[in-house]
Amino acid sequence: MNGYGGQILRVNLSNGQITKEPTSPEMAREFVGGRGFGLYFLLKEVPPKVDPLGPQNKLIISSGPFSGLMIPGAGKCDWTTKAPLTGGYASASMGGHFTAEMKYAGLDSIILEGISPKPVYLLIDDNKIELRDASHLWGKGSMVVEKTLKDQYGEEFQVAAIGPAGENCVSFAHINHDYGRQAGRGGVGAVMGSKKVKAIVVRGTKSIPVADLEAYRKAGMELFKACKEAEMLKEWSSYGTTIVVSWCDEVGALPTRNFSAGSFEDGKNLYGPVMRQKIVITDKGCFGCPSPCGKYSRVQRYNTYVEGPEYETIGMIGSNLGLSSIEDVAHANYLCDEWGIDTISAGGVIAWAMECYEKGIFTKADTDGLELKFGNADAVFKLIEKIAKKEGIGALLADGVKRAAQKVGKGSEKWAIHVKGMEQSAYATHNATAMLLAYMTCDVGAHHNRAWAITYDLQVGRERVAPEKVARVIWLQHFRPMFDVLGGCRLQWVELGIDRNLYLPALEAITGIHRTWEDLELVGERLWNLARLYWMREIDGFDRSWDLPAPRFYEEPPTSGATKGQITRFEDVQKLLDLYYEQRGWSSQGHPTPQTIERLGLQSFVN
Amino acid sequence: MMRLYADSSKCSGCRACLVACSLNLFQENNPKKAALVIEAHFPAPGNYKVRVCTQCGACAEVCPTGAIKLNDRGAYYVDMAECNLCEACVPECPESVMFVRTELADTSWKCDLCGDCVNVCGTGVLWIAETEAAVA
Numbered sequence: 037m038n039g040y041g042g043q044i045l046r047v048n049l050s051n052g053q054i055t056k057e058p059t060s061p062e063m064a065r066e067f068v069g070g071r072g073f074g075l076y077f078l079l080k081e082v083p084p085k086v087d088p089l090g091p092q093n094k095l096i097i098s099s100g101p102f103s104g105l106m107i108p109g110a111g112k113c114d115w116t117t118k119a120p121l122t123g124g125y126a127s128a129s130m131g132g133h134f135t136a137e138m139k140y141a142g143l144d145s146i147i148l149e150g151i152s153p154k155p156v157y158l159l160i161d162d163n164k165i166e167l168r169d170a171s172h173l174w175g176k177g178s179m180v181v182e183k184t185l186k187d188q189y190g191e192e193f194q195v196a197a198i199g200p201a202g203e204n205c206v207s208f209a210h211i212n213h214d215y216g217r218q219a220g221r222g223g224v225g226a227v228m229g230s231k232k233v234k235a236i237v238v239r240g241t242k243s244i245p246v247a248d249l250e251a252y253r254k255a256g257m258e259l260f261k262a263c264k265e266a267e268m269l270k271e272w273s274s275y276g277t278t279i280v281v282s283w284c285d286e287v288g289a290l291p292t293r294n295f296s297a298g299s300f301e302d303g304k305n306l307y308g309p310v311m312r313q314k315i316v317i318t319d320k321g322c323f324g325c326p327s328p329c330g331k332y333s334r335v336q337r338y339n340t341y342v343e344g345p346e347y348e349t350i351g352m353i354g355s356n357l358g359l360s361s362i363e364d365v366a367h368a369n370y371l372c373d374e375w376g377i378d379t380i381s382a383g384g385v386i387a388w389a390m391e392c393y394e395k396g397i398f399t400k401a402d403t404d405g406l407e408l409k410f411g412n413a414d415a416v417f418k419l420i421e422k423i424a425k426k427e428g429i430g431a432l433l434a435d436g437v438k439r440a441a442q443k444v445g446k447g448s449e450k451w452a453i454h455v456k457g458m459e460q461s462a463y464a465t466h467n468a469t470a471m472l473l474a475y476m477t478c479d480v481g482a483h484h485n486r487a488w489a490i491t492y493d494l495q496v497g498r499e500r501v502a503p504e505k506v507a508r509v510i511w512l513q514h515f516r517p518m519f520d521v522l523g524g525c526r527l528q529w530v531e532l533g534i535d536r537n538l539y540l541p542a543l544e545a546i547t548g549i550h551r552t553w554e555d556l557e558l559v560g561e562r563l564w565n566l567a568r569l570y571w572m573r574e575i576d577g578f579d580r581s582w583d584l585p586a587p588r589f590y591e592e593p594p595t596s597g598a599t600k601g602q603i604t605r606f607e608d609v610q611k612l613l614d615l616y617y618e619q620r621g622w623s624s625q626g627h628p629t630p631q632t633i634e635r636l637g638l639q640s641f642v643n
Numbered sequence: 644m645m646r647l648y649a650d651s652s653k654c655s656g657c658r659a660c661l662v663a664c665s666l667n668l669f670q671e672n673n674p675k676k677a678a679l680v681i682e683a684h685f686p687a688p689g690n691y692k693v694r695v696c697t698q699c700g701a702c703a704e705v706c707p708t709g710a711i712k713l714n715d716r717g718a719y720y721v722d723m724a725e726c727n728l729c730e731a732c733v734p735e736c737p738e739s740v741m742f743v744r745t746e747l748a749d750t751s752w753k754c755d756l757c758g759d760c761v762n763v764c765g766t767g768v769l770w771i772a773e774t775e776a777a778v779a
Contacts, residue, residue: 105672106662106763133658140673179686191683192675215685241747243671253666260659260763273766318690319766321655324662326765328655332689341686 038247039101039547040064041142045165047158049231050091050150054165059144065549068559069100071127071520073145074116075566078125079641084573088120088223089205089230095148097138100523101547104136104244104323106256108263109525111136111323119222121207121381121436122457122481124571126222129485129520130196131322132214137194140240152232157185160238170234175200177374178212185237193239199376201424202229206434208381208459212373216330216343217322220378222458222480247548255542259534263326266532273319276329277347278308284351284463288598289490291356291464293410294387295453295588298464299597302360306350311362322525327532335366342370345379351462352383357390358410368416375424384459385437386419389429391451392444404428453586455482465589467602468493470505473612474512476583479567487512488530501608506615514560521559562636565628569641572627579625583613644717644774647679647754647761649693653768656683656691660760660769667757669748676747678754680740693768694738696754702732702741711753718756726750
C-alpha cells in the first residue's frame, strides 16, 4: 500500500503469539495513520473500563504516511493507550528514528497485548520477530539499556526502552529512545512496564512504496528547500525550543514555583543562549529534520550527558521548582530520562510537594528527611529517584499530582496544577485565555502540543474571551495534531513558517490519495470527537467539571512578574467552555450531540 | 575533479541525506541503500561522524569488470549492469563507503555525486567542491 509499511504487528505477551495482518486500506483512508490508527485500535479493541495496567489494555505504536520518507521531520511516532495517569486517553508523540525504522520493517502499527510472564524485549529484524529474555536488563536505566542493545545488535537498530519507573508502573513513566527522545505523557511507559516489556528493538531494510516517485521527490525537495530558505532556520536550529524561555519569562508565561507566577527572578540563567554557551555540545535531530531542535548537552559538574533540556523541562524542572542553574536542570533531566519519568509531570508533582512543604503541610517526617524547598536541586535529584522506585514520599508522588493531592487533602488540591489528572505543561495561564482553554480541553489532559495558543493570546489581547479566540483554539486542535497523524513534525510549520500547502502534493504523491487541508482537518475533528467519546466511555459522570483548570489560574493572581495581579475570572472560564461546546456541537456538559456524531460519521463508535 | 565534503561537527544525525541518496541511486526510500554513512556516537562523546566518498578512484582501479566508471559530473559511479558482486572494491575504500550488501541489492553501489544529499541537509554539513580544496 503506497505510503505505508503495509502491515500491523500484533504481539500477545501473555502467550507469546506474534501475528501480522495487512493494514486496512479503509482504516488508512479514514484515519490516515499515527495517532489516527492508535485511536482507532484503542476504541475498537480495548474493552471499556479496563485497568490501564491490566492485561486487557493495549499499547499501540504507530507510524504515519510521512514516516521514514524524504519529508522534513518525518520522525514522529505515536504511542496510544488507556492512560494510567488519567484513566482516559493517552497519545504520546515521540521523535527520533524509531518510527522510520518501523516503516522500513514494513510495519504501520505495533500492538502490544496481554502481560508477559517474565521480562522480555521485542526484537524486530525485518521479518524475524521474537520476544527475548530481558531479565539482564530489568532494573536498568533506559539509556543504559539502549546502549547495551545497540552494542549487541548494531547501529542500524533503533531502540525504545523504559527505565525502572516504567517497570514500577509509575503513572507518568515514559518511553525513551535515541538517548533523549521520549513518548512522555500519560504514563505510556507504565503500560509497557505492566506488560513486562523492557524494550523494543527494530531494524528494517525494506523500501517504502509510494504512488508517484518523481512527484514525491519533487514535492519532498520543495519542502526541504522551503525549510532551508526560512529566515528562522539558523536561530531556531541554534536554540531549539529554548528559544522561547526568555519570551515566556518576559510575558509571564514561564511557570514559576508551582505556577504561582509566570516570571522567574533568576530566569536569565535558564535562557537559550546561556544554555548553548554553557552545556550544549551537539545539535541533534529527529529523522529527516532540517531544523534540529534537539540540543545535546554535557554537564561537566555531574559528568552526565543529556538531550536537552528543552523548553518544557526548563520550565517545569527549572523555574517551576525554583532551580536557577541550567546545569542542575540538565542533570535532573538526565535523571528523569534514565530512571524513566516524564519531566513535565515530574516537575508538576514535585512543585506541588514543595508547596506542601513550604506551607507546612509536609514536614521532614513526610519527605524522608528532604528539605523540600523551592530551589533545592539536591532534593529534586533525590526525589526523581524516589518517584521512580516508589520509595517513601516517592510512592505518593508516583500516582501523579491529582491523586496525591486527593490523598493528602488539607486544601492541597488547590495547588495541584492539572487538568483531567495530567500535570499542566510549561505555560503559566493566569492571563492567557486561549492557552488556558487549550489546556482545559486538550484531549489527553493539560498538554500544550495540540493547541499552542499562547502567542496568539498576546497578539489579540490575552484577557479577551471571544468567539474567534475559541475558534482559533478549535482550529489548532484539528490542524496541529494532523502532524502526529501523518507521522511528521509540526515545528517546520510553526517555527520556520513554511507554507503548509507544500505538504499536500507530497502527501498525494506518497499515498495516491488527493487530500486538501480541509479534508485533513475534518479527520482531525473526527479524532477530537472520538477522543471525547473515549473519555465519556471510560469515566462515569464525565462532564464539564473535567474541563476546569487548576483554581490557581482563576483564584490566585501572581504577586510578582509580568502577570502580577492578573487572573482569569471564573465566569470567563465558564464562558470559554460555553463558547467552545457551542462551536463544537457539544452539549452544555461537553458531550458531542447526536447531530454532531452523525455529521462526523462516528455512529459506529457509539453504542 | 569534484567531490563531496562533510563537516561532521554540524551533523545532527537526521539521515535525510541517506533517504535522498537511496532515492537517487535506487529510486527507493531506503536509507540502508545509501552511499554515505552517519555514525552516531552516543551517549558519550555525543556526536556524529559523517563518512563520504572522496572520489579517490581506488574502487575503480581494482574493479575487474570495469563496472566503476566516470560519469559526466566527473565522479566514479557503478554501472550496475556490469557489477559482478566480487567485492574487490569494498576493502579498498579508505572511507568505507563502497557497498556490497547482497541481501539488499544485486549490485555494488557508491556515491555518484548527484548532490541530493546536499540539497536536503538543513545544517550545512555537506557540500561539493574541487578535490584540491582543503577541508577547513
